[in-house]
Amino acid sequence: MSASSPGTAAAPLTEFTAVSKWYGPVIALNDVTLHLGPGVTGLVGPNGAGKSTLMKLLTGQLRPSLGQVRIRGLSAWSAAAKACMGYCPDVDAFYDEMSGRAFVRIMARLHGFPARLAAERTEEVLRQVGMAERADRPLGSYSKGMRQRIKLAQALVHDPELLVLDEPLGGVDPIGRAELTALFRQWAAGGKSILLSSHILEDMDTLADRIVFLCRGRVLASGSLPEIRALLDDRPLKVRIAASRPRELATRLLQLEVVLAAELTGEDVVVQVRRPKSFFASLAEIVVEESYDVERLQVIDASTQAVFDYLVKWNP
Amino acid sequence: MRTPAACRSSLAGHVSGSAMLALVSLRRMVRSRQSAVCALLLAAAGLAATAWSLRHGAGFQEFVSEVVLPVYVSFLLPMFCLCCATPSIAADREEQTLVYLLATPLPRPMICAAKYAAALALALAWTMATWAVLTRFAGPAGRALFRPFCPAVFWSTVAYVGLFHLFSVVLRRATVVALVYALFLETLLGNMPGIAKRAAISFYTECMILDAGAKMGLPPTVGREPELLLPVSGDAAWTVLCVLGFVFFAAGVWRFSRAEYA
Numbered sequence: 001m002s003a004s005s006p007g008t009a010a011a012p013l014t015e016f017t018a019v020s021k022w023y024g025p026v027i028a029l030n031d032v033t034l035h036l037g038p039g040v041t042g043l044v045g046p047n048g049a050g051k052s053t054l055m056k057l058l059t060g061q062l063r064p065s066l067g068q069v070r071i072r073g074l075s076a077w078s079a080a081a082k083a084c085m086g087y088c089p090d091v092d093a094f095y096d097e098m099s100g101r102a103f104v105r106i107m108a109r110l111h112g113f114p115a116r117l118a119a120e121r122t123e124e125v126l127r128q129v130g131m132a133e134r135a136d137r138p139l140g141s142y143s144k145g146m147r148q149r150i151k152l153a154q155a156l157v158h159d160p161e162l163l164v165l166d167e168p169l170g171g172v173d174p175i176g177r178a179e180l181t182a183l184f185r186q187w188a189a190g191g192k193s194i195l196l197s198s199h200i201l202e203d204m205d206t207l208a209d210r211i212v213f214l215c216r217g218r219v220l221a222s223g224s225l226p227e228i229r230a231l232l233d234d235r236p237l238k239v240r241i242a243a244s245r246p247r248e249l250a251t252r253l254l255q256l257e258v259v260l261a262a263e264l265t266g267e268d269v270v271v272q273v274r275r276p277k278s279f280f281a282s283l284a285e286i287v288v289e290e291s292y293d294v295e296r297l298q299v300i301d302a303s304t305q306a307v308f309d310y311l312v313k314w315n316p
Numbered sequence: 317m318r319t320p321a322a323c324r325s326s327l328a329g330h331v332s333g334s335a336m337l338a339l340v341s342l343r344r345m346v347r348s349r350q351s352a353v354c355a356l357l358l359a360a361a362g363l364a365a366t367a368w369s370l371r372h373g374a375g376f377q378e379f380v381s382e383v384v385l386p387v388y389v390s391f392l393l394p395m396f397c398l399c400c401a402t403p404s405i406a407a408d409r410e411e412q413t414l415v416y417l418l419a420t421p422l423p424r425p426m427i428c429a430a431k432y433a434a435a436l437a438l439a440l441a442w443t444m445a446t447w448a449v450l451t452r453f454a455g456p457a458g459r460a461l462f463r464p465f466c467p468a469v470f471w472s473t474v475a476y477v478g479l480f481h482l483f484s485v486v487l488r489r490a491t492v493v494a495l496v497y498a499l500f501l502e503t504l505l506g507n508m509p510g511i512a513k514r515a516a517i518s519f520y521t522e523c524m525i526l527d528a529g530a531k532m533g534l535p536p537t538v539g540r541e542p543e544l545l546l547p548v549s550g551d552a553a554w555t556v557l558c559v560l561g562f563v564f565f566a567a568g569v570w571r572f573s574r575a576e577y578a
Contacts, residue, residue, distance in 0.1 A: 060417055083421040095344065109336040110420040144393035154416065154507020190365040 010117045011036065011073030013084075013193050014058065019067035020217075021053050030217040032067075036162070036195055040188045040209030043197040044308055049214040051197045052244075055166050058195065059087045068116040071162060074182060083111070086155035091168035092147060092196075096140030100150040103139060104157055111158040118157075125153040130179060132190055144171030152180070158186075163187065165196045169203055181207055204304040213306060213311050228311075230300045235310050236260050236272040239279070243269065243297040249292055256282050270300070332420045334430040341404065341434035341460055348407075350399035354442045361392055361446050365453035376457040377534055380525065384461070388450060389521050390506065393443055393469065394498040397476035398491070400439035404481055405432040405572065406490040414577050428485065428572040431554035436477045464532060471557040475517050478564030485568045485575070511546065517560065521551045523553035 006184060014036040021029040026148045045051050056062040057069045060077045074081040101122060108118035122181075126132040129149040139150065148168060155163055165184075169177050184207060188194055198204060203210055211228065213220040221228045224235055229237065243249050250269045258279045261272045273279040276299075300306070309313040345351065368383055391554070408414040417427050447469045451458035483490040483497075513519045515557035526534065527550025548556075 010546065030542060056578045059415075061418055062576050079421045079423040085419070087415070087419040089412075089415045091412040091415065093415075095340075095413060097344075097347065105341055106336065107416065107420070110333045110417070110422060112326065112333045112421065114332065155419075208352075 013069070014055075014195075015068075015070050016054075017068045017070070019057065019064045019069055020160075021050075021057060021062060021065050022274060027210065027217050028188065029057070029064075032085060032217075032219055034219065034222065035211060036193055037210075038188065038191055038193050039209035039215075040184060040194045040207050041141060042204040042211040042304070043195060044190050044201060044204060044211055044215065045214035046312060048216075050217040053217075054165070054214065055195070055197065056165055059085065060227055075150060083158070084160055085162045085164060086158065086160035087167045087169050088148075088155040088163070089152045090170065092144070092171075094139040094147065094150070096138060098139055099134035099137060100139055100153070102152060104135070104308070107154040108157045113158070121157050121159070122153075125156045128156065128183065129153045133144055144172055145176045148172055148180075151178075152183075161192060163192055163194045165194060167198055168196060169198055169200065177289070201304040201308060204247045208304070211307075212237075213308060215312055221307075225302065225304060225307060229307055230276065232307070232310050235301070236274055237276045237279075237302060238300040239298070240298045240300055241269045241271070241283075241294060242267060244293040249286075249290075252286055252290065253283070260281070268296075320389045330422055330426055333420065334426040336431045337417070337422065337427060337430040338437075340454050341401060341431055342438060345400060345403065345434060348403065350403060351438075354396055354399050357392055357395060358442065358446045358449060361388070362449045362453050365450045365458060369453065369455035369458070376461050376529075376532070379454055379457045379461065380529060380534060381455065383455040383458075384465070384525065385522060388447065389472070389518055389525065390503065392446055393472055393521070394476055394518070396442040396446065397439045397473055397500050398480050398494045400442065401432075401435040401477045401480035402484050402490040402522040404484045406484040406488065409488060409577060418577065424568045424573040428569045432477070432481050432568065435481055436474065439473050439477045440470065443469055448563065460532070461529075464528040465525050465555070468521050468528065471524065471554055471561070472517060472521035474561035475520070475564070478561040478568070479517070482564045482568040482571070485572045513546075514548075517557070520548070520556045520560075523547045524550050524557070526550075527553065539552045 009033060013033055014034075016034040019029055019032045020027065024108045031297050032050075032054065034099055042053050043054065053062065057064055058071070063077050069076040071081040071084050073292055074084075076085075087153075098106070104126060105118050107124040108121050109115070113121060117192050123132065126135050129152050129154060131146065131149045134146065135150070139147065142150070143201045147170060151170060152165070155165070161243050168184075169180060172180060181203070184194055184196065188209070196207065208225070210222065210224055211224040213228070221231065241249065246264055250264055250271070253259050253271050254262050255267065255281065257273045260274060271279075286292070365383065368379070388522065405414070418424075420427075422430075442464070447466070448462060451462040451465075457543065479497075480490070480494050483494050487493050502518050503514050506513050506518045506522075522545075525545055547553075
């Protein structure tokens with residue numbers, strides 16, 4: 001079932017244009033300009049970076065002090081824009097006396113669905129989030145993970161183009177995390193745009209196509225993780241190589257112009273390199289020429305956590 | 317069958333969504349602690365009316381001056397309205413469930429109106445039911461007053477619900493403020509000499525009651541000194557209650573449409 005939008009279909013799905021938001025003397029967001037496209041966009045930042053404010057602006061709970069937040073060309077504050085957007089809040093609050101099924105169905109009705117269609121959509125999304133068989137108990141008796149799934153179901157019930165998920169994996173067990181992660185990837189592959197915040201940065205490594213790093217209300221960097229990592233010129237990439245004849249390999253690699261340092265750690269060689277593309281090309285040639293047996297090749301500091309640490313240290 | 321997109325962008329979708337929200341809110345309020353309080357108040361009103369009728373068995377003038385004005389108009393009626401109207405938006409804010417409503421494509425004025433409609437329906441049910449119980453159990457004196465005083469009860473409920481709903485929209489601790497208003501400010505204003513009492517809703521309820529009572533032979537200021545009460549006509553009191561009800565409702569909708577709840 002595909003969704004059409006009440007706004008202009010040609011307009012970008014989501015755009016922040018020079019958005020600032022302040023609460024009295026405190027600036028929560030400062031001159032943020034962003035465009036979100038299809039796929040999963042991760043929102044990363046320390047506490048107080050402005051992640052929640054950004055999400056609340058996008059979901060129309062707050063209005064920008066300056067600038068504009070638009071969804072398909074419509075102000076995010078407007079009711080019409082909300083037809084394109086589904087929101088899974090981080091607060092663990094529900095109408096606890098209701099069953100999960102009743103809650104999702106009511107949310108469908110509030111989105112304007114007639115009773116029969118609301119019931120059909122409810123069953124469909126409950127199946128998607130793995131709650132179809134367990135949704136008849138009162139919400140108050142659910143585990144944290146089940147409550148998260150119901151929150152996701154209500155966000156998805158009107159088949160929105162944009163999903164805003166605030167800490168959607170919080171409190172979910174490892175198996176549930178893997179299931180939900182697969183589900184997010186599936187929705188993104190289906191053309192949905194997902195903005196997701198999580199304080200567990202490992203989630204972003206596997207999930208996000210694009211990451212927005214926020215700090216003190218400003219966007220420090222945005223783009224795919226390799227793109228952002230490549231921009232950190234003064235932070236050479238660390239690569240761990242497990243290969244035969246490690247001492248010899250280290251000596252050979254040090255002769256390359258792009259290799260700044262090499263270190264032997266046990267049976268592995270850890271090298272610090274500039275211009276990773278060039279390094280990996282040279283490494284491949286050396287391995288073939290010298291017949292090294294490479295067991296493992298691992299980039300150590302290109303994870304979301306590592307990039308986040310570098311960026312935040314840059315902006316103390 | 318309509319598609320999801322067609323549903324959510326249509327006026328019919330908004331109307332049915334608002335009706336559903338009003339129904340859900342009403343259902344939740346009926347099962348709330350506030351309803352238990354209202355039920356207790358209703359039971360207490362029935363007992364009080366029965367006790368009064370056993371002791372006095374007198375005419376409706378005593379019933380009005382000893383029960384209707386001091387117990388029902390000054391206390392029970394505002395309390396029922398308070399119990400039903402203050403949680404309408406404030407409870408959702410406190411329980412953090414308002415976020416779900418604000419994320420739907422229902423226009424904010426419709427969300428506010430749906431909440432108001434649920435609060436008004438329940439408040440009217442309680443105030444009318446209690447009025448019926450009170451007049452029924454008070455014996456013949458009470459029964460004669462049920463119909464003539466119904467409009468005063470109805471319009472007073474409308475005005476109080478509008479005010480307390482506005483508190484609910486504006487204030488996080490709406491119940492506390494509404495209690496202070498209902499129990500202290502209304503009493504204080506209602507007993508002020510001169511025209512200062514015209515700032516109290518209960519004054520206009522009283523005026524409508526006395527106006528209706530006058531047609532049944534009640535003195536125009538039963539139980540009160542005429543120079544202290546300075547009543548307005550029944551029509552003027554009705555007009556004020558209507559206007560207050562509408563203005564409070566409109567102010568609540570206006571404020572809710574612009575407020576940031578986060």
